[in-house]
Amino acid sequence: MFNIENIRKDFPILSEVINGKPLIYLDNAATTQKPQAVIDTLKHYYEHTNANVHRSVYTLSERATKEYEAARDKVQKYIHATHREEVIWVRGTTEAINLVAQSFLRPQLKAGDEILITAMEHHANIVPWQLVAEQTGAVIKVLPINDQGELILDELDNLLTSRTKLFAFTYISNAIGTINPVKWLIDKAHEKGIPVLVDGAQALPHVKINVQQLNCEFFACSAHKGYGPTGIGVLYGKKELLEKMPPYQGGGDMIRTVSFEKTTFAELPLKFEAGTPNIADAIGFGAAIDYLSQLDWKALMHYEHELFLMAKEALKEIPGLRIIGEAKDQASIISFVMDGAHPHDIGTIVDSYGVAIRASHHCAMPLMKRFCVPATARVSFSFYNTKEEIQVLLEALHGVKKVFGLP
Numbered sequence: 001m002f003n004i005e006n007i008r009k010d011f012p013i014l015s016e017v018i019n020g021k022p023l024i025y026l027d028n029a030a031t032t033q034k035p036q037a038v039i040d041t042l043k044h045y046y047e048h049t050n051a052n053v054h055r056s057v058y059t060l061s062e063r064a065t066k067e068y069e070a071a072r073d074k075v076q077k078y079i080h081a082t083h084r085e086e087v088i089w090v091r092g093t094t095e096a097i098n099l100v101a102q103s104f105l106r107p108q109l110k111a112g113d114e115i116l117i118t119a120m121e122h123h124a125n126i127v128p129w130q131l132v133a134e135q136t137g138a139v140i141k142v143l144p145i146n147d148q149g150e151l152i153l154d155e156l157d158n159l160l161t162s163r164t165k166l167f168a169f170t171y172i173s174n175a176i177g178t179i180n181p182v183k184w185l186i187d188k189a190h191e192k193g194i195p196v197l198v199d200g201a202q203a204l205p206h207v208k209i210n211v212q213q214l215n216c217e218f219f220a221c222s223a224h225k226g227y228g229p230t231g232i233g234v235l236y237g238k239k240e241l242l243e244k245m246p247p248y249q250g251g252g253d254m255i256r257t258v259s260f261e262k263t264t265f266a267e268l269p270l271k272f273e274a275g276t277p278n279i280a281d282a283i284g285f286g287a288a289i290d291y292l293s294q295l296d297w298k299a300l301m302h303y304e305h306e307l308f309l310m311a312k313e314a315l316k317e318i319p320g321l322r323i324i325g326e327a328k329d330q331a332s333i334i335s336f337v338m339d340g341a342h343p344h345d346i347g348t349i350v351d352s353y354g355v356a357i358r359a360s361h362h363c364a365m366p367l368m369k370r371f372c373v374p375a376t377a378r379v380s381f382s383f384y385n386t387k388e389e390i391q392v393l394l395e396a397l398h399g400v401k402k403v404f405g406l407p
C-alpha cells in the first residue's frame with residue numbers, strides 16, 4: 001500500500017486555502033493537479049534548456065530536441081505503441097480528434113457514408129465529426145445508452161454497416177464515469193473492417209493503456225487529465241494509416257523541401273507537427289509519466305475505487321439526491337442532481353466549504369438530454385483525495401439543503 005500523506009505532499013496545490021478552508025479538489029475529470037516533479041521539470045526546462053527544436057546545431061537546441069524526443073519515447077512506452085513515430089504531439093484530445101476527422105476521414109468520405117459515435121460522447125468527439133459530415137454529406141449515427149448509462153450493445157450490429165467509415169467512442173464517460181467494453185467494441189468494428197478511434201481523455205488517469213492490445217486505429221488523450229501540463233496531448237495512430245494521411249496543418253518543421261511549385265513533406269511524426277511545438281509541456285508530460293511509473297498503480301486505483309464506492313453509498317443516502325448513470329463498470333466519477341437545488345447553486349455553495357466540484361453539462365449536452373437534465377453536479381476523484389474530504393463534501397451538501405430549506 002502507499003502512504004496517502006506522502007502522495008499529497010507531492011502536489012503543492014493541495015495545501016491551498018480556498019474561502020478560508022483547505023482546498024478539496026474534486027474536479028479531477030476536468031483536469032488533474034500537477035505533482036512537484038512536473039512543476040520542477042517545467043521550471044528547469046525554461047531555466048536550463050529552452051531553445052527551438054529540430055533546427056540548430058548548437059548545444060542548447062540539441063539539448064531541447066533530445067529532451068523533447070525523449071518525452072515522445074516515454075509516451076510510446078507508456079501507451080505501448082509499436083513505433084515512436086506513431087506518437088503525434090497535439091494540443092490535446094480535441095485537436096487529435098479534429099486531426100483524424102480532417103486528415104483521415106475527410107478525403108475518403110462520400111455523401112451517405114456514416115460515422116458511428118455513442119450517446120455518451122464529449123463534444124470533442126461529436127463536433128469534429130459533424131463538421132466533416134457537413135463538408136462531405138456524410139451522416140452521424142449514434143449508439144444509444146440505457147438508463148444506467150451503459151451502451152446498448154445489442155444495437156451495435158445494426159449500426160455498423162457497409163457505409164460506416166469510422167467508429168469513434170469514449171473509453172470512459174467524463175460525465176457519468178461509465179467504462180466501456182473497449183476491446184469488445186473494437187473487435188466488433190474490426191469484424192466488419194471498420195477502423196476505430198478511442199477517445200482516451202478519461203482513460204489516461206484511470207486505466208493502463210495498451211494500444212497494441214486494444215488494436216485501435218487511433219487513440220487520443222490529453223496530458224493534463226493524467227497529471228501532466230495543459231496544452232499538450234497525443235494522437236496515437238497506426239503507422240500504415242498515418243503514413244497515407246495528408247498533413248493536417250502546413251508550416252515549418254513538417255516539410256522536406258519547399259518551392260513555390262511543390263512542397264514535399266517530412267516523415268512521421270513531423271508531418272503532423274507544423275510550427276514550433278509545445279516543447280516544455282511535452283517534456284512535462286514525460287515527467288508526469290515518470291512520476292506515475294514509480295507509483296504502485298494497482299494500489300492507487302484500488303484506493304481511488306474505495307473512495308468512489310464510499311462517496312457513492314453516502315450520496316445515495318441523501319434524500320432528494322439522484323445519481324445520474326450507474327453503470328456496472330464505473331470510474332471514480334459521480335454525477336448527480338438534487339431536488340430543489342440547481343447544480344450551479346450546489347457548486348457555488350460547496351465552494352464556500354473549499355470543495356471544488358463541477359456543475360455543468362460537462363460538454364456532453366446530448367447525454368444530459370438523454371437523462372432529461374440540463375446539467376448535473378459532478379464529483380471526480382484522484383488518488384490524492386481522502387475519506388475525510390468526502391465527509392466535508394457531505395457536510396457541504398447538507399449545507400446546500402439548509403440554504404434551500406430542503407428536507
Ligand code: 7TS
Nearest residue numbers: 029030092093094122124174201202222
Ligand atoms: N473527451 C473526453 C471524454 C473528455 O473528458 C474531454 C475533456 C475531452 C475529450 C476533451 O479534452 P481536451 O483536453 O482536449 O479539452 N473533459 C472535460 C471535462 O469533463 N471537464 O472539463 C473538460
